[in-house]
Amino acid sequence: MAETAIVLNREQWMGSQESGASGVRPVVVDPYLACHLRPHQVEGVRFLYECVVSGPPGQRGAILADEMGLGKTLQVLTLLWTLLRQNPQGSRPLVTKAIVVAPTTLVRNWEAEVRRWLGPERLRPLSLVAGPAQAEQGHRLKAAAGSKTISALGALGCPARVLLTGTPVQNAPREFFAMADFVRPGVLGDLPAFERVFGGPIARAQDRAGTEEDKALGRERARELVSRISGFMLRRTAEVNARFLPPLSVYIVFCRPSELQLREYRRVLQSTAVHTLLSNGPGDQALAVLSSLRKICNHPCLAPDPDRDAGLTPDSPPRPADSGKLAALDAMLAAALADPGERAVVVSQSTAALDLIGALCATRGWPCQRLDGATDPARRVDMVDAFNRHGVGRVFLLSTTAGGAGLNLVGAARLFLFDSHWNPAMDRQAMARIWRDGQKKACTVYRLLTTGRRGVWRWEVWGG
Template identity: 40%
Template structure:
């Protein structure tokens, strides 16, 4: 019997039946896998393990809402915050309501009171480490915002889609339609056009002529050309849409830039080998990354430059993407480039992100020493 077992979540689920002996300590890294308040197979499997103590390690305890925080707390300390329904009623709803600009004073007071109580309960079993603690041991990081104007073709497609979206909402207004229109407008900030088969195998491939009609691809072409001719730095390109990565491939192929790509279609077994090869050799100059498939947990310190092609509604997603290259083991100065199209939905997203962090109460930062 070995005193220590290191195992992935997937293998743990598959071998659960043979791992039912009593465990003294369970440590779960990449805690974002356990933040579903409705539960999932991984949470159910780990919860069934007879264990005296549990520890969860995570860089983003709250990404979308406070229910994620409840899920983590309930996993390591079951029942400490009550069930999900009571947590919503006692803590989540009053806290979020108090953060609204139009909230009355009594609502704000109630929210502050509940936040303080939640902090008091949580601080007894939460130890927080700030990124600033590690940053003093990391190389410098420079973040830049690159504003791009839509090309003429993009602008025509964007305006057409916006007008079409308004017409569709006039006929049938629903949250689903709103989100669909927003997603289309976000894609048009990078792509020259969109199709019904977007992000599927049946979608028509872009041509190089179409790639040159994208202002962000024009920037990428010039950027990569300068990067490879004046430095030996390598690059990670991150996007929320796989079709955007298709366009990047065209640009890189046209300049004979070696690259690799990791998205949802990449086999799990191949991902580790791909990352290790990128970090340990100069086989590839660029790494194309889907933020949904690999934006969390990957170590890509083989590159020291990163381009965010499109902003995410969730600021934690973008921060996690940046952390792929600015992390322990990085020896070179890091440069982050955010690409934004002016006069588009992307500016609305960025404006919203400037406000949204204030709505997330930092309930775990009070008294824990660094």
Template identity: 30%
Template sequence: LRQYQLEGIAWLRFLHTLRLNGALCDSMGLGKTLQALICVAISHDVVHHAAPDSKPVSIVVCPSTLVRHWIAEINRFFKSDDPVFFPLELSGSSTSRRAVWEKGLVFCNIIVTSYSVLRSDIRMLASQSYHYCVLDEGHLLKNPKTETAKASRQLRSKHRLLLSGTPVQNHVHELWAVFDFLMPNFLGSSVFFSEKYARTISKGQAPGASVREISEGIEKLKTLHQQVLPFILRREKQQVLRELPSKLVTQIEVPMSDLQRRLYTDFCSFADVQQSLRALDRAAKDDLGDRCLEQAGRSSLQALLFLRLLSTHPWLVRSAIPVASEISDNDWLRFDTSGKIRALADLLRELSIFTDDLSAADNDSSLLYCEDDHTKCLIFAQFIQSLDVVEKLLFKPHIPSLKYLRLDGRVPARRRYAIAEEFNRNDEIKVLLLTTRVGGLGLNLTGADTVIFLEHDFNPFADLQAMDRVHRIGQKKAVCVYRLVLVDSIDQRIMKLQEKKLAMSEAIVNADNSTMFSMGTDRLLDIFTMRSDQE
């Protein structure tokens, strides 16, 4: 264990002895899984020694992609003649899950399952009382009205632990949702939290806020930060991993192709599209964030989706364009009809991902090629269709000898871990195509040293998590991240929205949360005394 991991376990044990719960929010790739498992193992051991006949059982709930990862980590770190954990993987069909539950509950002491199973089998899972309940990627509880959040609150356990690299992603109210699971009523009711914190903070960050509103918003944000400080531990990689190679993020501004500019300009001339873009601009300016987009209506969201797909390649919106028949099939199917795909091809060439077989759209074979230097690359997109375009219009016709794998929503959850391992292990596989939502959670992809974003998420933390599949413990090379941003397009608006959300998160969880000495753990009794006095 590294020193910061020992400190993390000590912090978890400290909260445990006080019967309090917390959120371990280390930056992605710092070993939150291992720290959580050791904390649970120590607690199981203490209970067993105090009462030898007792059999504590804990549960881990995570995204379906990570179930096999948790099982693998348990088997990797806790192998011995006297096993610490007897894991039970709860996945598969409803019938098989029930059979595994009935047989496995007798011998297991840690259950690993997914959020989808939690929702489906909540009655069965809630029938058992747990020692520890660990929620991985716990920011998924950000909306307390979802079935996932409701089901998680029904799990009965003595201790609760939430793991997330990004505890607050969009709104300050997400912090209330996190603590509603960890320690209900610690931040009061939802209405109380809105009145005491959220509204004032939102007013202070809104465009045109007065000096007084800005000042009051800052003070409320500071008060909230101090209130939750002892219960959220977060360390950044640059703080604790001096030996970790550097990560360089480069934003590449890409010009539109002539066809893209023509179609984009025509579509943006409609009044409803302009209204949709104004809603997106507003989201980038004030604390309403995604709520502006959610309230914009289905037609507005469809308009934004159209612009995002068009920014990747015109082929993706062909069926929705009235003048599609006026454009030749040759123009639709050329990879360089898209500024982004053309830039992607140039970037892959510069990175030496391929060696000798990329031909230009007009079959020009006069290109110069570099020698292979063992660079391996992840290419992230938001949409499965976008990966289809890369595969069908670029890879297959122009780089036929390129060996690559693909990881998206079409791949069954049980196969995703194996695909990630195959990519890391096989040096002949140069590229892994992924969707951000499937490939950006929990997987270790340190076999790559380059990350390319073809598209960008409204949520900046989805992109950051995707980057950190590569930039994490085990990485030996410097990591290069390239973000392809189409000029004069919706891409630039999304990047502004990301900047706003990152600033909000940093105000609530920052360097003060990095050690027990800076977290104000000595004030815990004062916090609860103050609350009881107020009540």
């Protein structure tokens, strides 16, 4: 065995060697995969191996919660291939069958990753597209009280479970409880006890109205929770990639609103809906008002107004001068794409905004590809490959929700976040699409925000 071999059960194997016991063999990562693993990925594979092989029945599970771009897929494929081929103490492999459950839109991504790292001669996966159940993208298992997805996955009867997520907590601690309880049932007690001991104190500590005592207790409980989960959850930040990838720069671009945006802004603030909210407090119309303000931040034509010029609609030719953000995006794209080798990704949580940007690109002669919720999952991998490998399209239009996870868009080195999602975790997922394994160029991310005379418009901040 080579000195550089990656042995996953080194302590068990060395212990048997020292004691003179027989029958324990080293579990070695296939050199075909080992040569691609970075140090943090080797650590990850070892961690997952210990979690799924050791421990009592029903408690063999792990959460790999690395931030986006650190190679979670490669780590899990390395683990699966090793378990499917080896056993430290028997002739049969530790695992004979494995199931990867992913959102429908990522099934073909997993097929492509298996072919990329193992090749069809080593492992040929059977793919079934049967609905949006998740195990990869484990943060979507956030129904702490249970859900049909959790029940369906539990019914598979798998003795070991691994969840992948880049955002283990999106909104509240109880969402993490759902994931932990799935991989290791009962490890954090039941939900009421978890809420009483951890969830409640941590949430109160983060509340702006929390007292110093609340904050101190929240910090103490957070440390205790981290200690409890450290045995089955591993998380590394994107800073790890700084040693292996080209530089990443992130800029916030403040865009002054046009006169038309200001007029539309005043119209909304003077509307009956806003007066009702100010008089009666938050009600059913609050979300509608906020949505209108967010649309105005993107472009006035996206916000409905029966009294406005009929020529200003989402279907009319794009007028960048009517929107500070669209004008800024137009100018920055023109400057970037003046270099024939440069391409860009533009992300928006609004498909109507993507329509507008796509129309702008068409008038400028910039070929586009687009991926959103309406894109056929069967075409998704082909579109990404065409963009990354064959240079199809100068601009890739991406929906925050549909394309915010599991995509590798290293064919571009510039990403423009046109607007902010309600959930900041979705924005972080989207911004990580270009700075990941395979990227050869220095990357730049631009986050566009509409500003007013007194700073950033508040509903832009609320959105992200």
